[in-house]
Amino acid sequence: MSEPQRRDGRLGVGIIGAGRVGPVLGAALAGAGHALTGITSGSDDERVSAVLPGVPVLDAVEVVRRSELVVIAVPHEQLPGLVAGIAEVGGWQLGQLVLHTDPAHGIDVLRPAAERGAIPLAVHPAITFTGTSIDLRQLQAGYAAVTAPAAVLPIAQALAVEIGCEPVVIAEADRAAYADAIETVTAFSRSIIAQSTTRLRAIGVENAGGYLSALVQSSVEDALRRASDPPPLV
Structure with missing residues:
Protein backbone atom coordinates (compact mmCIF):
# COMPACT_ATOMS: atom_id res chain seq x y z
CA MET A 1 0.00 0.00 0.00
CA ALA A 171 -2.48 -6.86 18.98
CA GLU A 172 -5.57 -7.37 16.84
CA ALA A 173 -6.48 -10.51 18.77
CA ASP A 174 -6.28 -8.62 22.07
CA ARG A 175 -8.62 -5.73 21.23
CA ALA A 176 -11.67 -7.40 22.84
CA ALA A 177 -9.78 -7.97 26.09
CA TYR A 178 -8.49 -4.41 25.96
CA ALA A 179 -12.00 -3.03 25.49
CA ASP A 180 -13.25 -5.12 28.40
CA ALA A 181 -10.55 -3.68 30.66
CA ILE A 182 -11.44 -0.13 29.62
CA GLU A 183 -15.17 -0.68 30.09
CA THR A 184 -14.62 -2.30 33.49
CA VAL A 185 -12.63 0.57 34.94
CA THR A 186 -14.90 3.31 33.58
CA ALA A 187 -18.22 1.65 34.45
CA PHE A 188 -17.03 0.57 37.90
CA SER A 189 -15.68 4.02 38.72
CA ARG A 190 -18.92 5.72 37.72
CA SER A 191 -21.02 3.20 39.62
CA ILE A 192 -19.06 3.46 42.85
CA ILE A 193 -19.02 7.27 42.78
CA ALA A 194 -22.76 7.37 42.07
CA GLN A 195 -23.44 5.08 45.04
CA SER A 196 -21.24 7.07 47.39
CA THR A 197 -22.61 10.47 46.42
CA THR A 198 -26.18 9.20 46.80
CA ARG A 199 -25.45 8.01 50.34
CA LEU A 200 -23.77 11.29 51.28
CA ARG A 201 -26.70 13.33 49.98
CA ALA A 202 -29.03 11.10 52.02
CA ILE A 203 -27.28 12.18 55.22
CA GLY A 204 -27.30 15.86 54.28
CA VAL A 205 -24.02 16.41 52.42
CA GLU A 206 -25.15 18.80 49.67
CA ASN A 207 -22.01 18.98 47.51
CA ALA A 208 -21.32 15.26 47.63
CA GLY A 209 -19.28 15.27 44.42
CA GLY A 210 -17.05 18.06 45.62
CA TYR A 211 -16.66 16.42 49.02
CA LEU A 212 -15.38 13.22 47.41
CA SER A 213 -13.23 14.84 44.74
CA ALA A 214 -9.89 14.95 46.55
CA LEU A 215 -10.50 11.58 48.22
CA VAL A 216 -11.33 9.84 44.96
CA GLN A 217 -8.41 11.38 43.07
CA SER A 218 -5.88 10.53 45.78
CA SER A 219 -7.26 7.00 46.17
CA VAL A 220 -7.10 6.38 42.42
CA GLU A 221 -3.60 7.80 42.17
CA ASP A 222 -2.47 5.55 45.03
CA ALA A 223 -4.05 2.51 43.38
CA LEU A 224 -2.36 3.36 40.09
CA ARG A 225 1.00 3.77 41.79
CA ARG A 226 0.59 0.36 43.39
CA ALA A 227 -0.40 -1.16 40.06
CA SER A 228 2.72 0.32 38.45
CA ASP A 229 5.08 -1.06 41.10
CA PRO A 230 7.11 -4.07 39.98
CA PRO A 231 5.82 -7.39 41.35
CA PRO A 232 7.63 -8.64 44.47
CA LEU A 233 10.39 -11.16 43.95
CA VAL A 234 9.36 -14.67 44.98
Missing part, protein backbone atom coordinates in the same frame (compact mmCIF):
# COMPACT_ATOMS: atom_id res chain seq x y z
CA SER A 2 1.29 3.44 -0.88
CA GLU A 3 1.27 6.32 1.55
CA PRO A 4 -0.98 9.32 0.87
CA GLN A 5 0.53 12.45 -0.60
CA ARG A 6 1.61 14.97 1.99
CA ARG A 7 1.81 18.74 1.86
CA ASP A 8 5.05 19.62 3.68
CA GLY A 9 4.57 16.58 5.91
CA ARG A 10 1.01 17.59 6.80
CA LEU A 11 -2.24 15.83 5.93
CA GLY A 12 -5.72 16.94 5.00
CA VAL A 13 -7.80 15.48 7.83
CA GLY A 14 -11.53 14.77 7.75
CA ILE A 15 -13.60 13.80 10.78
CA ILE A 16 -16.58 11.44 10.63
CA GLY A 17 -18.39 11.70 13.94
CA ALA A 18 -19.30 14.94 15.70
CA GLY A 19 -19.79 13.56 19.19
CA ARG A 20 -17.39 14.03 22.07
CA VAL A 21 -14.35 12.39 20.49
CA GLY A 22 -14.12 13.44 16.83
CA PRO A 23 -14.00 17.23 17.20
CA VAL A 24 -11.40 17.05 19.97
CA LEU A 25 -9.12 14.80 17.93
CA GLY A 26 -9.60 17.15 14.99
CA ALA A 27 -8.50 20.06 17.17
CA ALA A 28 -5.48 18.10 18.39
CA LEU A 29 -4.41 17.21 14.86
CA ALA A 30 -4.96 20.79 13.72
CA GLY A 31 -2.74 21.87 16.60
CA ALA A 32 -0.07 19.52 15.25
CA GLY A 33 -0.20 21.35 11.93
CA HIS A 34 -2.61 19.27 9.88
CA ALA A 35 -5.34 20.91 7.79
CA LEU A 36 -8.95 20.02 8.59
CA THR A 37 -11.00 19.38 5.47
CA GLY A 38 -14.41 18.84 7.08
CA ILE A 39 -16.52 17.18 9.73
CA THR A 40 -19.90 15.50 9.64
CA SER A 41 -22.91 17.03 11.37
CA GLY A 42 -23.90 15.96 14.88
CA SER A 43 -26.48 16.59 17.57
CA ASP A 44 -24.62 19.62 18.95
CA ASP A 45 -23.16 21.57 16.04
CA GLU A 46 -22.76 24.67 18.23
CA ARG A 47 -20.34 22.83 20.53
CA VAL A 48 -18.49 21.42 17.51
CA SER A 49 -18.11 24.86 15.95
CA ALA A 50 -16.66 26.14 19.23
CA VAL A 51 -14.01 23.40 19.18
CA LEU A 52 -13.43 23.54 15.40
CA PRO A 53 -14.32 27.07 14.24
CA GLY A 54 -14.62 27.45 10.49
CA VAL A 55 -14.34 23.76 9.61
CA PRO A 56 -16.87 22.84 6.87
CA VAL A 57 -19.77 20.56 7.84
CA LEU A 58 -20.08 17.88 5.13
CA ASP A 59 -21.64 14.49 4.59
CA ALA A 60 -19.45 11.46 5.25
CA VAL A 61 -18.73 10.64 1.60
CA GLU A 62 -17.61 14.22 0.90
CA VAL A 63 -15.38 14.18 4.00
CA VAL A 64 -13.72 11.02 2.64
CA ARG A 65 -13.37 12.48 -0.85
CA ARG A 66 -11.52 15.57 0.43
CA SER A 67 -9.21 13.90 2.96
CA GLU A 68 -5.86 12.14 3.09
CA LEU A 69 -6.56 11.02 6.66
CA VAL A 70 -10.10 10.14 7.74
CA VAL A 71 -10.74 9.89 11.49
CA ILE A 72 -13.87 7.85 12.30
CA ALA A 73 -15.21 8.48 15.79
CA VAL A 74 -18.70 6.99 15.85
CA PRO A 75 -20.52 4.67 18.29
CA HIS A 76 -19.34 1.07 18.34
CA GLU A 77 -22.45 -0.35 16.72
CA GLN A 78 -22.32 2.13 13.80
CA LEU A 79 -18.71 1.57 12.78
CA PRO A 80 -18.95 -1.61 10.63
CA GLY A 81 -21.94 -0.40 8.63
CA LEU A 82 -20.44 3.04 8.08
CA VAL A 83 -17.16 1.67 6.72
CA ALA A 84 -18.94 -0.82 4.47
CA GLY A 85 -21.45 1.77 3.26
CA ILE A 86 -18.74 4.20 2.16
CA ALA A 87 -16.97 1.34 0.38
CA GLU A 88 -20.15 0.50 -1.52
CA VAL A 89 -20.33 3.98 -3.02
CA GLY A 90 -16.62 3.95 -3.90
CA GLY A 91 -15.61 6.48 -1.29
CA TRP A 92 -12.32 5.08 0.01
CA GLN A 93 -9.17 6.03 -1.89
CA LEU A 94 -5.87 4.32 -2.65
CA GLY A 95 -3.26 5.24 -0.04
CA GLN A 96 -5.74 7.11 2.16
CA LEU A 97 -5.24 6.74 5.92
CA VAL A 98 -8.41 5.57 7.70
CA LEU A 99 -8.27 5.69 11.50
CA HIS A 100 -11.02 4.68 13.89
CA THR A 101 -11.13 5.26 17.66
CA ASP A 102 -13.26 2.35 18.90
CA PRO A 103 -11.55 0.40 21.72
CA ALA A 104 -13.13 -2.96 20.86
CA HIS A 105 -12.19 -3.06 17.18
CA GLY A 106 -8.80 -3.48 15.62
CA ILE A 107 -8.21 -3.05 11.90
CA ASP A 108 -10.38 -5.92 10.65
CA VAL A 109 -13.48 -3.70 10.86
CA LEU A 110 -11.77 -1.45 8.28
CA ARG A 111 -11.36 -4.31 5.78
CA PRO A 112 -13.84 -2.81 3.27
CA ALA A 113 -11.68 0.32 3.13
CA ALA A 114 -8.42 -1.64 3.02
CA GLU A 115 -9.71 -3.75 0.11
CA ARG A 116 -9.98 -0.52 -1.87
CA GLY A 117 -6.41 0.48 -1.09
CA ALA A 118 -6.86 2.53 2.08
CA ILE A 119 -4.48 2.12 5.02
CA PRO A 120 -6.31 0.88 8.17
CA LEU A 121 -5.34 2.20 11.61
CA ALA A 122 -6.99 1.77 15.02
CA VAL A 123 -6.08 4.35 17.67
CA HIS A 124 -8.05 4.58 20.92
CA PRO A 125 -7.07 7.43 23.27
CA ALA A 126 -7.64 6.11 26.79
CA ILE A 127 -9.37 9.10 28.34
CA THR A 128 -12.98 9.99 29.08
CA PHE A 129 -13.93 12.72 26.62
CA THR A 130 -16.11 15.69 27.47
CA GLY A 131 -16.20 16.97 23.90
CA THR A 132 -14.59 20.29 24.84
CA SER A 133 -11.12 21.81 24.66
CA ILE A 134 -10.53 20.57 28.23
CA ASP A 135 -9.85 17.17 26.68
CA LEU A 136 -6.76 18.48 24.89
CA ARG A 137 -4.99 18.75 28.25
CA GLN A 138 -6.13 15.27 29.24
CA LEU A 139 -4.73 13.83 26.02
CA GLN A 140 -1.31 15.21 26.90
CA ALA A 141 -1.26 12.98 29.99
CA GLY A 142 -2.82 9.94 28.35
CA TYR A 143 -2.01 6.81 26.41
CA ALA A 144 -3.50 5.45 23.21
CA ALA A 145 -4.02 1.83 22.15
CA VAL A 146 -2.62 1.41 18.64
CA THR A 147 -3.31 -1.44 16.21
CA ALA A 148 -2.12 -1.41 12.59
CA PRO A 149 -0.43 -3.57 9.96
CA ALA A 150 3.26 -3.91 10.79
CA ALA A 151 4.37 -1.91 7.74
CA VAL A 152 2.37 1.16 8.78
CA LEU A 153 2.47 0.79 12.57
CA PRO A 154 4.91 3.75 12.83
CA ILE A 155 2.31 5.96 11.12
CA ALA A 156 -0.35 5.00 13.69
CA GLN A 157 2.13 5.57 16.53
CA ALA A 158 3.12 8.97 15.13
CA LEU A 159 -0.52 10.04 14.89
CA ALA A 160 -1.10 8.98 18.50
CA VAL A 161 1.84 11.14 19.52
CA GLU A 162 0.51 14.07 17.49
CA ILE A 163 -2.80 14.02 19.34
CA GLY A 164 -0.80 14.12 22.57
CA CYS A 165 -0.79 10.49 23.71
CA GLU A 166 1.89 7.91 24.33
CA PRO A 167 1.17 4.98 21.99
CA VAL A 168 0.88 1.41 23.29
CA VAL A 169 0.65 -1.36 20.71
CA ILE A 170 -2.30 -3.75 21.16
Whole structure:
Protein backbone atom coordinates (compact mmCIF):
# COMPACT_ATOMS: atom_id res chain seq x y z
CA MET A 1 0.00 0.00 0.00
CA SER A 2 1.29 3.44 -0.88
CA GLU A 3 1.27 6.32 1.55
CA PRO A 4 -0.98 9.32 0.87
CA GLN A 5 0.53 12.45 -0.60
CA ARG A 6 1.61 14.97 1.99
CA ARG A 7 1.81 18.74 1.86
CA ASP A 8 5.05 19.62 3.68
CA GLY A 9 4.57 16.58 5.91
CA ARG A 10 1.01 17.59 6.80
CA LEU A 11 -2.24 15.83 5.93
CA GLY A 12 -5.72 16.94 5.00
CA VAL A 13 -7.80 15.48 7.83
CA GLY A 14 -11.53 14.77 7.75
CA ILE A 15 -13.60 13.80 10.78
CA ILE A 16 -16.58 11.44 10.63
CA GLY A 17 -18.39 11.70 13.94
CA ALA A 18 -19.30 14.94 15.70
CA GLY A 19 -19.79 13.56 19.19
CA ARG A 20 -17.39 14.03 22.07
CA VAL A 21 -14.35 12.39 20.49
CA GLY A 22 -14.12 13.44 16.83
CA PRO A 23 -14.00 17.23 17.20
CA VAL A 24 -11.40 17.05 19.97
CA LEU A 25 -9.12 14.80 17.93
CA GLY A 26 -9.60 17.15 14.99
CA ALA A 27 -8.50 20.06 17.17
CA ALA A 28 -5.48 18.10 18.39
CA LEU A 29 -4.41 17.21 14.86
CA ALA A 30 -4.96 20.79 13.72
CA GLY A 31 -2.74 21.87 16.60
CA ALA A 32 -0.07 19.52 15.25
CA GLY A 33 -0.20 21.35 11.93
CA HIS A 34 -2.61 19.27 9.88
CA ALA A 35 -5.34 20.91 7.79
CA LEU A 36 -8.95 20.02 8.59
CA THR A 37 -11.00 19.38 5.47
CA GLY A 38 -14.41 18.84 7.08
CA ILE A 39 -16.52 17.18 9.73
CA THR A 40 -19.90 15.50 9.64
CA SER A 41 -22.91 17.03 11.37
CA GLY A 42 -23.90 15.96 14.88
CA SER A 43 -26.48 16.59 17.57
CA ASP A 44 -24.62 19.62 18.95
CA ASP A 45 -23.16 21.57 16.04
CA GLU A 46 -22.76 24.67 18.23
CA ARG A 47 -20.34 22.83 20.53
CA VAL A 48 -18.49 21.42 17.51
CA SER A 49 -18.11 24.86 15.95
CA ALA A 50 -16.66 26.14 19.23
CA VAL A 51 -14.01 23.40 19.18
CA LEU A 52 -13.43 23.54 15.40
CA PRO A 53 -14.32 27.07 14.24
CA GLY A 54 -14.62 27.45 10.49
CA VAL A 55 -14.34 23.76 9.61
CA PRO A 56 -16.87 22.84 6.87
CA VAL A 57 -19.77 20.56 7.84
CA LEU A 58 -20.08 17.88 5.13
CA ASP A 59 -21.64 14.49 4.59
CA ALA A 60 -19.45 11.46 5.25
CA VAL A 61 -18.73 10.64 1.60
CA GLU A 62 -17.61 14.22 0.90
CA VAL A 63 -15.38 14.18 4.00
CA VAL A 64 -13.72 11.02 2.64
CA ARG A 65 -13.37 12.48 -0.85
CA ARG A 66 -11.52 15.57 0.43
CA SER A 67 -9.21 13.90 2.96
CA GLU A 68 -5.86 12.14 3.09
CA LEU A 69 -6.56 11.02 6.66
CA VAL A 70 -10.10 10.14 7.74
CA VAL A 71 -10.74 9.89 11.49
CA ILE A 72 -13.87 7.85 12.30
CA ALA A 73 -15.21 8.48 15.79
CA VAL A 74 -18.70 6.99 15.85
CA PRO A 75 -20.52 4.67 18.29
CA HIS A 76 -19.34 1.07 18.34
CA GLU A 77 -22.45 -0.35 16.72
CA GLN A 78 -22.32 2.13 13.80
CA LEU A 79 -18.71 1.57 12.78
CA PRO A 80 -18.95 -1.61 10.63
CA GLY A 81 -21.94 -0.40 8.63
CA LEU A 82 -20.44 3.04 8.08
CA VAL A 83 -17.16 1.67 6.72
CA ALA A 84 -18.94 -0.82 4.47
CA GLY A 85 -21.45 1.77 3.26
CA ILE A 86 -18.74 4.20 2.16
CA ALA A 87 -16.97 1.34 0.38
CA GLU A 88 -20.15 0.50 -1.52
CA VAL A 89 -20.33 3.98 -3.02
CA GLY A 90 -16.62 3.95 -3.90
CA GLY A 91 -15.61 6.48 -1.29
CA TRP A 92 -12.32 5.08 0.01
CA GLN A 93 -9.17 6.03 -1.89
CA LEU A 94 -5.87 4.32 -2.65
CA GLY A 95 -3.26 5.24 -0.04
CA GLN A 96 -5.74 7.11 2.16
CA LEU A 97 -5.24 6.74 5.92
CA VAL A 98 -8.41 5.57 7.70
CA LEU A 99 -8.27 5.69 11.50
CA HIS A 100 -11.02 4.68 13.89
CA THR A 101 -11.13 5.26 17.66
CA ASP A 102 -13.26 2.35 18.90
CA PRO A 103 -11.55 0.40 21.72
CA ALA A 104 -13.13 -2.96 20.86
CA HIS A 105 -12.19 -3.06 17.18
CA GLY A 106 -8.80 -3.48 15.62
CA ILE A 107 -8.21 -3.05 11.90
CA ASP A 108 -10.38 -5.92 10.65
CA VAL A 109 -13.48 -3.70 10.86
CA LEU A 110 -11.77 -1.45 8.28
CA ARG A 111 -11.36 -4.31 5.78
CA PRO A 112 -13.84 -2.81 3.27
CA ALA A 113 -11.68 0.32 3.13
CA ALA A 114 -8.42 -1.64 3.02
CA GLU A 115 -9.71 -3.75 0.11
CA ARG A 116 -9.98 -0.52 -1.87
CA GLY A 117 -6.41 0.48 -1.09
CA ALA A 118 -6.86 2.53 2.08
CA ILE A 119 -4.48 2.12 5.02
CA PRO A 120 -6.31 0.88 8.17
CA LEU A 121 -5.34 2.20 11.61
CA ALA A 122 -6.99 1.77 15.02
CA VAL A 123 -6.08 4.35 17.67
CA HIS A 124 -8.05 4.58 20.92
CA PRO A 125 -7.07 7.43 23.27
CA ALA A 126 -7.64 6.11 26.79
CA ILE A 127 -9.37 9.10 28.34
CA THR A 128 -12.98 9.99 29.08
CA PHE A 129 -13.93 12.72 26.62
CA THR A 130 -16.11 15.69 27.47
CA GLY A 131 -16.20 16.97 23.90
CA THR A 132 -14.59 20.29 24.84
CA SER A 133 -11.12 21.81 24.66
CA ILE A 134 -10.53 20.57 28.23
CA ASP A 135 -9.85 17.17 26.68
CA LEU A 136 -6.76 18.48 24.89
CA ARG A 137 -4.99 18.75 28.25
CA GLN A 138 -6.13 15.27 29.24
CA LEU A 139 -4.73 13.83 26.02
CA GLN A 140 -1.31 15.21 26.90
CA ALA A 141 -1.26 12.98 29.99
CA GLY A 142 -2.82 9.94 28.35
CA TYR A 143 -2.01 6.81 26.41
CA ALA A 144 -3.50 5.45 23.21
CA ALA A 145 -4.02 1.83 22.15
CA VAL A 146 -2.62 1.41 18.64
CA THR A 147 -3.31 -1.44 16.21
CA ALA A 148 -2.12 -1.41 12.59
CA PRO A 149 -0.43 -3.57 9.96
CA ALA A 150 3.26 -3.91 10.79
CA ALA A 151 4.37 -1.91 7.74
CA VAL A 152 2.37 1.16 8.78
CA LEU A 153 2.47 0.79 12.57
CA PRO A 154 4.91 3.75 12.83
CA ILE A 155 2.31 5.96 11.12
CA ALA A 156 -0.35 5.00 13.69
CA GLN A 157 2.13 5.57 16.53
CA ALA A 158 3.12 8.97 15.13
CA LEU A 159 -0.52 10.04 14.89
CA ALA A 160 -1.10 8.98 18.50
CA VAL A 161 1.84 11.14 19.52
CA GLU A 162 0.51 14.07 17.49
CA ILE A 163 -2.80 14.02 19.34
CA GLY A 164 -0.80 14.12 22.57
CA CYS A 165 -0.79 10.49 23.71
CA GLU A 166 1.89 7.91 24.33
CA PRO A 167 1.17 4.98 21.99
CA VAL A 168 0.88 1.41 23.29
CA VAL A 169 0.65 -1.36 20.71
CA ILE A 170 -2.30 -3.75 21.16
CA ALA A 171 -2.48 -6.86 18.98
CA GLU A 172 -5.57 -7.37 16.84
CA ALA A 173 -6.48 -10.51 18.77
CA ASP A 174 -6.28 -8.62 22.07
CA ARG A 175 -8.62 -5.73 21.23
CA ALA A 176 -11.67 -7.40 22.84
CA ALA A 177 -9.78 -7.97 26.09
CA TYR A 178 -8.49 -4.41 25.96
CA ALA A 179 -12.00 -3.03 25.49
CA ASP A 180 -13.25 -5.12 28.40
CA ALA A 181 -10.55 -3.68 30.66
CA ILE A 182 -11.44 -0.13 29.62
CA GLU A 183 -15.17 -0.68 30.09
CA THR A 184 -14.62 -2.30 33.49
CA VAL A 185 -12.63 0.57 34.94
CA THR A 186 -14.90 3.31 33.58
CA ALA A 187 -18.22 1.65 34.45
CA PHE A 188 -17.03 0.57 37.90
CA SER A 189 -15.68 4.02 38.72
CA ARG A 190 -18.92 5.72 37.72
CA SER A 191 -21.02 3.20 39.62
CA ILE A 192 -19.06 3.46 42.85
CA ILE A 193 -19.02 7.27 42.78
CA ALA A 194 -22.76 7.37 42.07
CA GLN A 195 -23.44 5.08 45.04
CA SER A 196 -21.24 7.07 47.39
CA THR A 197 -22.61 10.47 46.42
CA THR A 198 -26.18 9.20 46.80
CA ARG A 199 -25.45 8.01 50.34
CA LEU A 200 -23.77 11.29 51.28
CA ARG A 201 -26.70 13.33 49.98
CA ALA A 202 -29.03 11.10 52.02
CA ILE A 203 -27.28 12.18 55.22
CA GLY A 204 -27.30 15.86 54.28
CA VAL A 205 -24.02 16.41 52.42
CA GLU A 206 -25.15 18.80 49.67
CA ASN A 207 -22.01 18.98 47.51
CA ALA A 208 -21.32 15.26 47.63
CA GLY A 209 -19.28 15.27 44.42
CA GLY A 210 -17.05 18.06 45.62
CA TYR A 211 -16.66 16.42 49.02
CA LEU A 212 -15.38 13.22 47.41
CA SER A 213 -13.23 14.84 44.74
CA ALA A 214 -9.89 14.95 46.55
CA LEU A 215 -10.50 11.58 48.22
CA VAL A 216 -11.33 9.84 44.96
CA GLN A 217 -8.41 11.38 43.07
CA SER A 218 -5.88 10.53 45.78
CA SER A 219 -7.26 7.00 46.17
CA VAL A 220 -7.10 6.38 42.42
CA GLU A 221 -3.60 7.80 42.17
CA ASP A 222 -2.47 5.55 45.03
CA ALA A 223 -4.05 2.51 43.38
CA LEU A 224 -2.36 3.36 40.09
CA ARG A 225 1.00 3.77 41.79
CA ARG A 226 0.59 0.36 43.39
CA ALA A 227 -0.40 -1.16 40.06
CA SER A 228 2.72 0.32 38.45
CA ASP A 229 5.08 -1.06 41.10
CA PRO A 230 7.11 -4.07 39.98
CA PRO A 231 5.82 -7.39 41.35
CA PRO A 232 7.63 -8.64 44.47
CA LEU A 233 10.39 -11.16 43.95
CA VAL A 234 9.36 -14.67 44.98
